[in-house]
Amino acid sequence: MKAMGNLKENTIEELTVVRLSDMGAFLEAGTGNTSDDILLHNNQQTHPVEVGQKVTVFLYHDPHHRLTASMHLPQIPLDGIGYVCVLLTTRFGAFVDVGTERGIFLPFSNMIGRVEKDQYIWVKLYKDKSNRLAVTMHVEDEMRRIALPCLEYKVGDSITGTIYNMTPEGAFLISKDRHILFLHKSELRDDIKMGSEIKGRIVFIRKDGHVNISLRPQKESAMGTDAEALLKKLTENGGELFITDSSDPQEIKDMLGISKSAFKRAVGNLLKKKLIDLGEKSIRLVK
The missing domain is CATH 2.40.50.140 (Nucleic acid-binding proteins)
Incomplete structure (x- = not known):
């Protein structure tokens, strides 16, 4: 019928x-x-x-x-988000479990990458043009709306999140406390995919309360006072300083209060940790 x-x-x-x-x-x-x-x-x-x-x-x-x-209705509210299991894939897309008697359709056009059976992913439930329920993996706007600043953690602490978006720069995760985490592309492994649960170490807490994490083990030596001061100055200046290792020593001294050699060591330290990018005329925080 x-x-x-x-x-x-x-x-x-x-x-x-x-x-x-x-x-x-x-x-x-x-x-x-x-x-x-x-x-x-x-x-x-x-x-x-x-x-x-x-x-x-x-x-x-x-x-x-x-x-x-x-009478078994979706466990995700309409226009809300949830962490769900992929029930099956087809040549048109996939079906995910939102608590209804049948899976809800996830079209290829609403995927980020490809998904596979039994994979857990973040989705948003919505009504399509024909008024049918459907889901999309594009949830970054919703995540930003519900995100809370990371106040109870400090650099060096471990934190766990699940991936909700992957970009050419790296992966974005949400923690159980609704903190947004960023993992740089240089640390992505083949087994890391959309929805993967990742435990990392906080290497930087941004001014907006979002954090950068790393999968690399903690080194014995700390970041160093000069590198910490440089990160602080970058954050205070919107993530960019128009200064490089070719800048005049006095300019570096006036801006940061450290010698040019100390500045170079701090920049090298932060570059290794993938926390900054070095341009021709400035240094910038990795976003």
């Missing part, structure tokens, strides 16, 4: 119970034909229903392609 009236699969609807049977309840399809009524099986009811009651249900096609109802 195809979609009836305005009712379609992969949608959430409020329908009226018109009769009961041993199998379950039948919901009015709105066609005026009782043979089109939609079955809400006993197994798909979260609580008993009565004739005349309006119930909110998720509609899907059963194995015989009949439109069927379930």
Whole structure:
């Protein structure tokens, strides 16, 4: 049976119970034909229903392609995000588990990279142009909205997050405390993919409360006072200083209060840690 009236699969609807049977309840399809009524099986009811009651249900096609109802609704709110499992992949995309009786479609156009069965990923639940539920892996705006500044951690602490975005610069993660973490591309391994859970070491806390992490073990020596001072100055100046290792020693002294040789050592230290980029006329924090 195809979609009836305005009712379609992969949608959430409020329908009226018109009769009961041993199998379950039948919901009015709105066609005026009782043979089109939609079955809400006993197994798909979260609580008993009565004739005349309006119930909110998720509609899907059963194995015989009949439109069927379930009271098991998505565990992700509409336009909300969640960490979900990939149920299967097809030549059109993939289906993910959001708590409904059937998986929700993730088209290739809404993927970041490719996904595989049993992989966990971050997604946003939304309605497509035909009013059907769908998901997208593009959740960076939502993550920024819910993110909290990292106040309870310090440089050197361990922190764990799951990857929600991958760019040419590296991977972005969200921690259980809603802190945004960044892992530079130089530390990405073949086994790291979208949704991977990563435990890293905080190497820098940005002014906005986001943090840079590293998978490399802590070195015995600390970063050094001069390098820490340079990072602080960069942060205070919006992430960029118009000074390089070819700058005049007095200019370096006036700006940072350290010698040119100390400045060079600090720059070398931060470059090794992938915390800064060195340009022709300036040094910049890695974003």
